[in-house]
Amino acid sequence: MKSWTIGLAAASLAALPLAPVHAQPSGTLTVGLAAEATIMDPTRSSAGVDQYFFGQMFEQLLRTDPELKQVNWLAESWALSEEGGKPVITVKIRPGVTFHNGDPVTSADFQYGMQRQQDPKLSRFSHLLNAVESFEIIDTLSFRLRFKEGDGSFITSNLHLWAMPKRHIERVGEEEFQRNPVGTGPWKFVSRTVKEELRLEAYEGYWNRQHRPGVKNLVVKIIPEDLTRVAAYKTGAIDWIDAVPPASAAEFSKLENTSTVTAVTGNNLFLNFATHLPNSPFNDVRVRRAAAHAVDMDAIIKRVLFDQGERYTQVGRGTPGHDPELKPYPFDPRRARALLAEAGHPRGFEVPCYNLTTPREPNIKEMGEAVYAYLSAVGIRCQIRQLEYGAWINLGRRDAPPEMDGVVSWMWSHGLPGDPGTPWLGHMHSYQAGRGLGSYSYTDNPEMDALLRQQQTTMDPAKREELLKQIARIKHDQVLGGLPTYRPMVTIAWRTSKVAFKPWPGPGFWRNFQEIGLK
């Protein structure tokens, strides 16, 4: 039936209120996700998958809307200024926002949340708030963040802070709060059975009257096996399905009474080369460019990924630093071979190529094999080594054996719309042991290092955008820090006659039920 593909530039979906503005929504909707969260507290989580759950119940000061524009959310307004040469962000909280237990949201709650996020005993992201010097409460609904130095990705990360119910947590204690989370989001926690389901109830006191759920009860079923999830949708056990397997995407778009949406997820995949090893052939930029010309990524996206992928050149559409002028290296195997010959490898060479098999993105194993096949065809003869996720992560890390000694298929999400700053610091800045820079990087380019550190402390959005574009151009020209391959897309489907759904991005994902309801 109907099927829309939302490109990032498409402005066709305005943020119209979909759910009728009822006083009390009713009914129950059952949806199916492919994976589940292990932790439901945003300040304690470390895995992206946790957002599937807490993203429905907790909110931040800013938010990305369906058009991937950053909009004010719990913050009514905010402003960036400077005092004594150091950046300051002043925030006014929206009045009338309450937690699920009825408590009003105040500056103290954001301060409390920030303290949790900065505590390395609780949070795995405490380093992201290193630049914040102090949190100054102005009054109940406004506060000031003082920075030691500029933090380039602070703003693009929606100001990081989550609204956490201070009084509630202090009263019921940590353990109880982990079991029964309380936030400001459109959905209230009801119950959770590990490996089975999550039950949510629409929060009646939710502040956003325009964009809110149109059904009372939401049952989220966890069905990890692709074909079973599809079967569950077809039998009517669920009316909304996440992550339609790529091979079934075409079938779903033709299914009766089914609407689908295909959208880019926040992940960025690329190939990285062992340029840290002195005798690696990839130290020669011609060899890297040869690799870039060797792979017909469009064909791979079409055939191996069933069109569920989007090409990107360094930075994807919508993300700060995106440069429409930059075009991917064209598929040109003859040029690739010529470059190899020029670089002194007329007969090519053998190289170990590490491939991730765990399907953190659909068909990633097959995608990697296809890419390596193209490389082999021009003379970069790949000896494929398949790795499951744990071994793959261990391989990539610079601070511990084993050593990555060839080509590796890697990924580092920029987010939606996201920011390339932190990822580039991780896989393109030179590796500095003990400093948390270049932990997964094989590049050592001082000019690049300087630019990266500069963007890290630039908070002015316009200045930063220019810097990022500059970095992207150099990265592209020299094929530094890896060769981008594609951004995966996800297809979501739901029953047209029964379900009204508007896709909202959670931080980096589309599995967000901000606006879902029964017709």
Add this chain to the structure above:
Amino acid sequence: MVLQVENLHTHLHLKRGILRAVDGVSLSVGEGETLGLVGESGSGKTLTGLSLLRLLPKGSGRIVEGSIRLDGQELTTLPEAAMAQTIRGRRIAMIMQDPMTSLNPVFSIGDQVSNPLRNHNIAQGAALRSKVVEVLTQVRIPSAEKRLGDYPHQFSGGQRQRIVAAMAIGCTPRLLVADEPTTALDVTIQVQIIALLRQIQADTGTGIILITHDLGVAASLCHRIAVMYAGRIVETGPVRRIYKSPSHPYTQALLAAIPRLGEKRSRLQAIPGQPPSLIDPPTGCRFAPRCPARMEKCAEQPPIVQLADGHEAACWKLA
């Protein structure tokens, strides 16, 4: 006459051919009488016994000719269901050779003895239990009442054979077919079992066919003996006469082969040669190839010659 068998032919259909295992056997058993069916291995005596119960190997064994009459009732034409319900275990019962394997190891003796009683509706419920105790006591199992829940492995070989006997006589059969009942037991126990069989016969008047290759056992229990060779009966007669004046050369050779106490012999006297193949048996007398008194006429089937009261043999020499 309890049992009258006339011209019984039982064939086994094997891959290599048709084995004529029982080739024209006639015998009879009267009330309270024990007939010994004697012969070497492969003579067809066991199969004769099995034919009476129609327990031939499924598919390959077949009674092709002849009549078996039990108290006048023809058994060869009886439907299979009737055989199981009215004949087997009820009017003809069997005792087998090896008491160690004749009993089901995972069921109590109480269950196994009551089984035929139950199947043939002799008794039910409490009456069944007391009948089981009664019959076990009859075969001299001490404290039968207490041992109903015991298992075969808790009994000696001799006791197990008694239990098998109890299973056989529970429904007071007209005929008991005992197939080598003492062969697997040591001599002292053999005596007990023979005494038991005699006791049973005295108490119930049942006829017994004792199949054995042991002439000594046959002598101690049987009233009459039928000697079998290569699927045929060669001599029949009262036990005394057979032992005192064996008339068929095979019978004579059998008796001569038994070593006697006090005798000094360096070699056992065996019968030279082998029994013939029953797939393609020779015409005429089957013993002829090994017979010391062989004549030309023996190429023809010898007639059955009446020698004295109830004593007959199939031999040209006697004609």
Add this chain to the structure above:
Amino acid sequence: MLRLVLRRLWQGAISILGASVIIFVISRLSGDPVVMLVPPDAPPSMIAEIRAQYGLDQPLVWQYLLFLGHALSGDFGNSYRWQMPALQLILDRLPATIQLAACGLLFSVALAVPIGVLSAVHRGGWIDRIGRVFAMLGQAMPAFWVGLLLILVFAVQLNWLPAFGHGTPAHVVLPAIALGWYPVAAQTRIVRSAMLDVLDSDHIRLSRALGTPERLIVWKYALRNAAVPLLTMLGVYFAAMLGGAFVVETIFAWPGVGRTVVEAVFSRDFPVVQAGVLFTSILFVLSNLLVDLSYGLVDPRIRDVR
């Protein structure tokens, strides 16, 4: 009897200890769990901090002794990923796991015994031949394929049974079939060959000679003798199903222990792996013990043997 139980439990305890040591060492050799628990841009200080929190920076022997000490008082530590007690994660899945394993076993026995018995009774006949093909199919079709096929036919096409999940008796039917499918082949063969043996025995012939109806001979007197080898096999399969039904559990989204442990292995969640392996070892020991004891029930000769 008591001596037998005690001796088995003692032997079992040693096996379990041995298994726990092996798994402890192997899992820690398989990779670093901490890097999988932090975002990729985590600074080394955070990684070191977490490593210290979990005691992963201690010498291996010391780590094991600490683990053993806590384990003996029932504390297996918290799951690295779930931040809840590892043992609870396993034990909470226990009822569902037992339910699936029992039903799977029941299904396989319900098929294997009749087919095996009938194959033996009508040896060479059409049932025997079909039974053999059926058993071969069982071994040739892997559980995940059977599972998906069942979902496709009975859930999607016919809509008779639910495709996934857990809750009502209807939910357990398809997973139990998918799980019990594979053992049917081996069990059928065991039953068939055991029955052929028994049906040839003297006591069965005697039973027949005494006029016992054939039906009783096969299903009562012969079958119980064939039970012993079948019991052995069932014990092993039951234990395996309890701990290792990973594939079926994933396909049917069944919240069982198998899935939990395998996912823990992939995410290097050592406490859960440890608790899971311990749990499975205990199950194997208990299962073997039960089988040993049940021999005595079925075969009285064994009761009186030391």
